[in-house]
Amino acid sequence: MPVDVDIAYVARLARLELSDDELETYRAQLGVILEHAARVQDLEGDPHVEATHTLGLENVFRDDVVTASLSRDEVLAAAPEARDGYFVAPPALET
Numbered sequence: 001m002p003v004d005v006d007i008a009y010v011a012r013l014a015r016l017e018l019s020d021d022e023l024e025t026y027r028a029q030l031g032v033i034l035e036h037a038a039r040v041q042d043l044e045g046d047p048h049v050e051a052t053h054t055l056g057l058e059n060v061f062r063d064d065v066v067t068a069s070l071s072r073d074e075v076l077a078a079a080p081e082a083r084d085g086y087f088v089a090p091p092a093l094e095t
Contacts, residue, residue: 007032 007027018026062089072085081088 005034 005027007023007030076082076085079087
């Protein structure tokens with residue numbers, strides 16, 4: 001089942017400038033990849049839980065316990081610079 005993809009359009013979206021030879025090469029390669037993905041999708045069978053992780057690991061969660069947090073003054077005291085109850089940081093973009 002051939003897959004028809006407009007490689008030139010995809011290249012323009014990715015802001016790539018491709019020669020005609022490159023377009024043909026990528027068209028063939030992408031077609032093979034998409035055909036393989038379609039064949040894999042058509043496979044039948046039930047997924048096995050054992051196949052998801054070979055070591056059988058489980059997530060370990062701690063109990064969610066509410067505890068007191070630091071006050072604003074304590075946090076700002078540790079900051080390199082603070083002003084009017086806020087952190088002072090250099091601008092993200094220099095203008």
